[in-house]
Amino acid sequence: MATINKNLSEYDKNSIPDAKNFRFGIVVSEWNDTITEGLCFGAVTGLLENEVPSENIIRWNVPGSFELIYGAKKMLQTQNVDAVIAIGCVIQGQTKHFDFVCEAVSQGIKDLNVETDIPVIFCVLTDNTMQQSIDRSGGKHGNKGTEAAVAAIKMAYLRHQASFSHQFKNHQLLSTGPLQIEGLTMIEE
Numbered sequence: 001m002a003t004i005n006k007n008l009s010e011y012d013k014n015s016i017p018d019a020k021n022f023r024f025g026i027v028v029s030e031w032n033d034t035i036t037e038g039l040c041f042g043a044v045t046g047l048l049e050n051e052v053p054s055e056n057i058i059r060w061n062v063p064g065s066f067e068l069i070y071g072a073k074k075m076l077q078t079q080n081v082d083a084v085i086a087i088g089c090v091i092q093g094q095t096k097h098f099d100f101v102c103e104a105v106s107q108g109i110k111d112l113n114v115e116t117d118i119p120v121i122f123c124v125l126t127d128n129t130m131q132q133s134i135d136r137s138g139g140k141h142g143n144k145g146t147e148a149a150v151a152a153i154k155m156a157y158l159r160h161q162a163s164f165s166h167q168f169k170n171h172q173l174l175s176t177g178p179l180q181i182e183g184l185t186m187i188e189e
């Protein structure tokens with residue numbers, strides 16, 4: 001569903017878990033800073049309105065969206081956070097540079113989610129025009145920063161819950177022989 005059919009700032013507040021004990025990092029690109037500051041405002045507001053204490057929010061700036069990858073990596077490695085929000089705005093110019101920056105940032109942030117245990121939220125606008133960016137950073141289509149804050153809270157909670165289920169699995173009484181299910185015999189590894 002395209003963004004134009006969904007307001008980025010709207011979410012079901014009943015679906016948000018308790019976030020007051022989570023810590024969040026926010027890494028903000030300085031390229032197109034009128035847009036990224038708007039996205040950051042949306043993200044911080046989204047965290048605060050869901051009971052995240054302001055002292056649990058750590059913000060760093062980086063020069064451009066390409067540097068979000070390294071900034072997010074160092075944030076999660078050094079700041080004891082439960083999730084990181086990477087904020088950027090890439091706008092098509094005259095050359096193919098847009099394509100390379102967008103591909104690198106999306107792949108790099110994906111890699112951080114694969115290679116580390118801390119969720120990194122992709123809050124990077126990849127727009128054709130400045131107007132599209134304005135519309136998505138607090139304009140008529142809402143604020144992608146708010147969407148990112150909600151995603152960060154939900155993923156921090158999922159990570160926290162998963163750690164408990166992992167502990168349960170380790171202490172779970174493991175079957176000592178072939179697992180018999182009617183009509184099917186499963187052999188323990």
Ligand SMILES: Nc1c(NC[C@H](O)[C@H](O)[C@H](O)CO)[nH]c(=O)[nH]c1=O
Pocket residue numbers: 029031032063064065066067088089090091092101
């Ligand atoms: N054109 C945009 C850039 N370009 C800069 C790169 O992100 C990077 O900082 C540079 O190549 C040095 O490594 N960055 C954006 O965030 N948005 C743009 O529209």
Ligand SMILES: CC(=O)[C@@H](O)COP(=O)(O)O
Pocket residue numbers: 090091092093094095096097098099101
């Ligand atoms: C995304 C970019 O790097 C781009 O805005 C730079 O502009 P240009 O392609 O005209 O050099």
